[in-house]
Amino acid sequence: MALTVPRLLAARAEAEPAHIAISQGADTLDLAAWQARTQAIAAGLRAAGIRPGERVGLLYGPRDWIAYACSYTGVLAAGAVAVPMSVRSAPAELAYMLEHCDARALVYGPAAKPPDVPVELCWGPERISALPEAEPIPGPRPGDAAQILYTSGTTGRPKGVVAAHANLTHGARLNPPLRALAHSRHFLHAFPIGTNAAQTMLFNALTAHAGMLATARFVPEHFARLIERHAVGTVFVVPAMAIELLRSGALERHDVSSVALFGSTAAALPPTVAAELAAAMPHATLVNYYTSTEAAPTQTSMVFHPARPAALGRAAAGGTLRVCDEAGRPCPAGVVGEVWMRGAGIPRSYLDDPETTRHVFRGGWTRMGDVGYLDAAGYLFLVDREGDVIKSGADKVSTIAVEAALHEHPEIVQAAVLGLPDPVLGMTPVAVLVATRELRLAEVRAFLAARLAGHEQPSRIVHVDELPRNAGGKVVKHRLRELFDAAPDPRT
Incomplete structure (x- = not known):
């Protein structure tokens, strides 16, 4: 049976109202409070003119998980579509997301600074906390869109990925005989x-x-x-x-x-x-x-x-x-x-990008x-x-394999491998390292000699204090290329 997110929350809140669902610092959120705040936000959004299917951006800082959870489910209970965003994103990127998804409203937390982009409705924490409790309102259907989540954008602009309620709740049951993570409090x-x-x-x-x-x-x-x-x-x-x-x-x-x-x-x-x-x-x-x-x-x-x-x-x-x-x-x-x-379950799709949707999503x-x-x-x-494979001469080099070998070095804390243009081979592997000391290229190559083939070994290395990562924790490799523009090439 396909379910919606608001129905899942309502059913569990009725069955286990005192269950602590989220804890952060000294703050906790039990299911009864989560349901009550969800319905208040949903009623407030409806009263403010937000209609089912309209998009609502959510911008919350890392200390605001409880407020974010209530706003997210409140948007969904109103029948609207939640667009979660990260405060780690640049203002221009946030503005792009809101404009791209045609957001009608933005709800944000105390640690978030809204980007300079016009939305009809902009609610801060004061507005949310002033909403009175409300009775449940008719919610969405399982096939309705629930959220638009933007990809990490390690290559080019982020894409909005649309998920329906039935996608998010796939496999969930209202009263399961055993819940996941049953071994944990x-x-x-x-x-x-x-x-x-x-x-x-x-x-x-x-x-x-x-x-x-x-x-x-x-x-x-x-x-x-x-x-x-x-x-x-x-x-x-x-x-x-x-x-x-x-x-x-x-x-x-x-x-x-x-x-x-x-x-x-x-x-x-x-x-x-x-x-x-x-x-x-x-x-x-x-x-x-x-x-x-x-x-x-x-x-x-x-x-x-x-x-x-x-x-x-x-x-x-x-x-x-x-x-x-x-x-x-x-x-x-x-x-x-x-x-x-x-x-x-119901597959996802890209927002307003039918060509890429057809390329990535095919027959389920x-x-x-x-x-x-x-x-x-x-x-x-x-x-x-797919875009990181290095074609070096007649060989193909896996950056994952080279990174795995580098992580075996006791003094290398983190490693990222990418390909750079080479006048002879077309591309050659290079490595960016976070290490406990400055390692010489010859040392690294000697360590890798028994682990990798010659064409897999990095031809250059650069040391940094930390690797650039996106909000999801993935290394943004295109930002590493400029490091080699400034570093001397040991082969010349």
Whole structure:
């Protein structure tokens, strides 16, 4: 049975009104309060003239998870379409999103500064807090649009991805016999509002047994301290956070034995990092998740196993996975091709971009923009982002493979690999490193000699204090190219 988000919230609030769904700092939100605030916001938006199907931007800072959750479900209960945005985005980017989706209203939190763009209705925290309680109003239908989430924009302008209620609630039940994360009282994350990972956490708060414990900013010491203080049972991170947790030593200084599930998402977890995490938390099940804003809620999940340290698993939750050649035909096991995923529910689409929608979404399948292969048992292995594969001479170089090898170096904290033009080879791999000391190129190449072929080795390296990342935690590689323009080329 297809459901809507407001119906899910109303049913659970009636069954478990005192359940703490979200905690942040000293503030908590139980389901009864979440439902009451949702209906007040919905009634207020309707009274202000917001009609079903109209778009409402949501701009909240990292300390405002409770207010954001209520505004998000309030917009949906009014029958409108929520457009979550990140305060990490530049004002021009925020303005583009609001204009692109033709937003009629913007609701924002105390830490957010609205961009200079005309919207008919602009509500700040004072307006929201003054809304009186209200009776439920007729909500949307399962097939109606619920949210527009903008992609991370690592290459070019972000695209608006439209999801219907039935897509967001796929697999959910009003009264399930067992809720997800049943082993936990809390699940912890530090994902920024406005990202696909954060939306997954919001729906965990709505449907899971465990309540959300949100922290405004990822700091390894603070993150590990929260695990210890609250005996957190489930943790969600992106690979960059996992690497920082390991390299900081925070997992050793705090008791993290309560963690039963440690989930990593948004990018492939380097095998060495996964093995180190498994050793650091022997009581935890380490799971690597793989999806995209376009493919969600379909995903793969892989419990770390030493026999397949780089695998991203098989499709979960009724989804299907395949790897195809350029003609769209499935590839045999072991053959590299383009990764496609298909979910069992209503697929997503791009807003006002029918040509790209036809290219990416086909017959229920979503093209992931990645290249990889399936092994004989059907496990997925990523080779690279489709646009990141480096064609060097007659060879193709996987930046994921080179980054994984670099992460094996004990003094390299983070690494990003990209291709630069080369007059002989066409393209050549180069690396940007965050390391505990300044490493020489010869040292790095000597370390990689037994791990990579000659054509895979970086021809140049640059050191930085931190890698540029988007709101979802992914490295923005096009911003790294300018580093090499200023750095001397050791080959000349």
